[in-house]
Amino acid sequence: MAxxxxxxxxxxxxxxxxxxxxxxxxxxxxxxxxxxxxxxxxATAAGNKANQALDGLADILATLTTEGAAWEV
Incomplete structure (x- = not known):
């Protein structure tokens, strides 16, 4: 600043x-x-994208658990 x-x-x-x-x-x-x-x-756009990815992951997990997939640890 001058x-x-x-x-x-x-x-x-x-x-x-x-x-x-x-x-x-x-x-x-x-x-x-x-x-x-x-x-x-x-930042809002990044948050929205992260939430969409989380929703997609939740859908995949819900599909796997309702189809009786066996989980081994």
Whole structure:
């Protein structure tokens, strides 16, 4: 983040420097929020895929146990 130096005198240039600092700060905050939202979407999709695989495994196990398959340990 590139900060603009602000002198003690309050003039147009200093006001603009303050404004640019806030614009840069909140722009980077917005970018982080968008990245977090994308990461949450990817994690949700991965969770859904894992749940589908678990459901498939449960179906296979249910089929094996109802057909009288013998389990040996």
């Amino acid at each position: 900060r603009k130096e602000i002198s003690p005198w309050w003039d147009r240039e200093n006001r603009n420097s303050v404004n640019e600092n806030f614009i840069e700060l909140y722009t980077s905050n917005t970018d982080a929020k968008e990245q977090a939202t994308q990461a949450l979407g990817a």
